[in-house]
Structures are given as structure tokens and as C-alpha cells.
Amino acid sequence: MAFSGFSKKTLPFLKKIAQNNNKEWFSTHKKEYEELILEPSRDFVVEMGEHLQALEPTIHAEPKINKSLYRIYRDSRRPNAIAMPIKERIGVIFWQGNGKRMQSSSFYLHFSPEELYVAVGVRWFEKPMLDAFREAIKNDEKRQELWNILTKIKSMGKDYTHLEKGYKRYPKGFSADMPHAELSLYKGMATYKTVDAHIIEDGELLIDTLYEIYEDMLPLQQFMYDVSLRVKQEG
Secondary structure (H helix, E strand, C coil): CCCCCCCCCHHHHHHHHHHCCCHHHHHHCHHHHHHHHHHHHHHHHHHHHHHHHHHCCCEECCCCECCCECCCECCCCCCCCCCCCECCCEEEEEEECCCCHHHCCEEEEEECCCCEEEEEEECCCCHHHHHHHHHHHCCHHHHHHHHHHHHHHHCCCCCCEECCCCCCCCCCCCCCCCCCHHHHHCCCEEEEEEECHHHHHCHHHHHHHHHHHHHHCHHHHHHHHHHHCCCCCCC
């Protein structure tokens, strides 16, 4: 089925989840979840995936839970999982490469009643990806390349920004006198933008808006995909 947008009832339904965040309530409203969120999300992944594969042919666009779609239930191991077991925002990921989807360079989004968040890159590094990232930017030319990419994206005047630094001390191999050494202080490397969440209700506008953002941010996607190829496989 062609993607025509999410229902005008989708965002109000997410508000209801926030107000009734328990498994008992959700189990009695599961059909609404499937109709308002799950089914259109699958259609969206197919449609958006075809567009993104024009930018990066090897992008994974798989309309399944634990692939491009996320489980609606929070990880029970997280501290707030018992208090709020149901997710109040809906995420979608299109990743590149054969590694873990969250540790691969990706085109990502999530929406809630408050906003539509659109991002490119890797939002946080596990140790293998962190090591690969730091190893890549030890090279002066690669560090300058990344700096240029971030500067250009931010200078487009479209309210694009990137993640804030997460570390205070330079890691081994970096020092304050190295040009752009602060890049080594990041816990993830992604650019992002937030827009009005109601855009999800217009399928064509949503696809066109996302495509423009993702195309603008494509150089970072490509840079981080190259970094992911450096990851040393565990075991």
C-alpha cells in the first residue's frame, strides 16, 4: 500500500500513551496502535527507503520490528521501563553497512506530539565504533574533512546542528594544540534538525522534507559509513 501519511489521530494517540503509560491500557488499544502507527510506519519505510536508495544504494530499509522499526515497549532493563513501559515517540532508522543498526551510519527520525527529530550519522558510540572514529580522525586530513562537513551543514541556514561534546579530557593521541582536536571529545557524531510533528500527516510533504534534509546531510552519512568500515569485529 502506498504511503499517504499518518492519520491525524496518530499524534493524539501518542498523547494518550503518555497519559496512560501501562501495559494494561495499551493491550486494550493495541488495534489503534497497529492502525495509527505500525501499519503506516511499514508503508513509510518502503516509500522513504526507495528515495534514500537513490542517495545511497546500500541503505537498509526493512519494514520490520527490530530492523527499520523499533519495538513499542521500552527495554525492561532500563531504569524507567517499569514506570513507563510504552514508548511515547516513534523511531525509524535506515542504516548502512553490516554492523549493528544503531552503530552504523544511518538516516534516522523519531516523532512525538512535540516534534519530528531528523538526524544523520551515529547518535552514540559503543566502544568499537568510538575506537574506529578516534582512529580515523587522528589523521589530520580526515579531521579537517569532518570539520568542513559539519561547518558546511551548519552554515546552510536551515537550523541544522550537531550533537554536543560528551567528554572533557582529550583521549590518548589527541591534544589541544591539534587543529580541531575537540572532535575527539564527542560520544557520537550526528547532525540533526527538528520540525513540526504534524508534517507526518501529509505523506508527500513528509517524504520531500526528509529527502531534502537527508540530502543536505549526506556528506556526514558517507564520512561515518567510512568510519564504520574501520570497526574491528569482536571475537
